[in-house]
């Protein structure tokens with residue numbers, strides 16, 4: 312039986328066992344109606360961010376993409392300057408977005424005992440993992456987030472192993488996002504004078520995919536914790552669907568003259584938030600920027616978000632693209648096996664932009 316509130320306030324309540332081992336997650340804690348944040352979730356002061364109210368990341372309308380080259384230009388400029396932008400009229404149908412949102416609520420609404428069967432300990436495959444926080448074994452303070460992470464290997468594998476409550480919707484969203492991804496990557500490569508995405512480049516840029524379903528339940532003291540700590544993604548590009556609650560913040564003006572701080576990414580119905588990940592920063596030799604972001608939980612509502620991470624293949628060696636070096640650029644990054652890079656990211660707590668130092672020359 313779930314512990315009572317009185318029990319949860321005492322040492323007799325084993326939070327790790329309840330949240331992690333039993334599969335209740337932070338959703339389980341929130342559903343208990345706890346009135347204050349357990350100490351394990353209190354983040355150190357430096358995790359808290361300075362919010363800049365009057366700035367924003369670009370919102371780009373893609374409806375005239377085929378005919379108006381200025382749209383591709385805005386995408387490339389946003390990828391260089393902010394590393395983040397929102398897209399509207401991007402071609403992924405609203406029903407597909409709504410379908411995967413409903414499926415996400417369906418999955419997290421399952422009993423803990425069912426979700427737990429997808430945990431690292433019990434899941435029959437490394438491609439499917441239900442968990443809570445990012446890296447609980449290495450974090451000083453936990454994050455207020457549960458997730459399901461699905462690595463795509465094949466349709467057959469997904470059909471056999473992904474949870475039936477969400478597999479069709481996840482596959483559909485991932486596939487539609489891929490069409491959009493090709494368009495964006497073609498434009499981003501053209502800007503680097505790379506006219507053709509051959510097989511090798513296609514693998515480096517979009518050889519693997521992972522879809523995460525993130526659940527951030529209502530939090531009793533959202534200002535003391537984080538939904539996701541500051542990090543950059545290790546993908547090439549991330550396609551993030553967020554619901555109407557809000558809470559995603561992106562770092563702006565880092566190392567520039569203007570005020571360094573964080574801007575909110577306001578939810579826009581039907582839009583997708585796109586961001587550059589470390590792999591594209593490395594491949595483009597720093598031209599496109601993978602930028603820090605974080606999530607602040609809500610004090611009143613449950614929030615979901617669904618990123619599709621488009622990545623190199625785990626077996627690819629990533630480094631600055633040869634065309635850039637042939638044009639005389641000095642490499643800023645070493646060549647590195649992509650799965651080593653990702654393992655390095657997953658084994659430590661979120662730490663801003665530090666992962667990329669692993670690849671710096």
Ligand SMILES: CC(C)(COP(=O)(O)OP(=O)(O)OC[C@H]1O[C@@H](n2cnc3c(N)ncnc32)[C@H](O)[C@@H]1OP(=O)(O)O)[C@@H](O)C(=O)NCCC(=O)NCCSC(=O)/C=C/c1ccc(O)cc1
Nearest residue numbers: 437445460519521539544545546620622625650653654657
């Ligand atoms: C190295 C991978 C990820 C796993 O390969 P594996 O052979 O199953 O390796 P391991 O089982 O040894 O996993 C390596 C470590 O990563 C951990 N891990 C294995 N998947 C996971 C998992 N989805 N979640 C969080 N730890 C994991 C796993 O627990 C393990 O840590 P540890 O147990 O401490 O040794 C492999 O699939 C790979 O190279 N994938 C490349 C494609 C890929 O997944 N790219 C990542 C895109 S994800 C991204 O950009 C951002 C993700 C993100 C996610 C959460 C955030 O809060 C913020 C951002």
Ligand SMILES: O=C(O)CCC(=O)C(=O)O
Nearest residue numbers: 525539553559606616618
């Ligand atoms: O929930 C969000 O808005 C962002 C989540 C995120 O940054 C991630 O999963 O990598």
Ligand SMILES: [Fe+2]
Nearest residue numbers: 542543544604
């Ligand atoms: Fe992220």
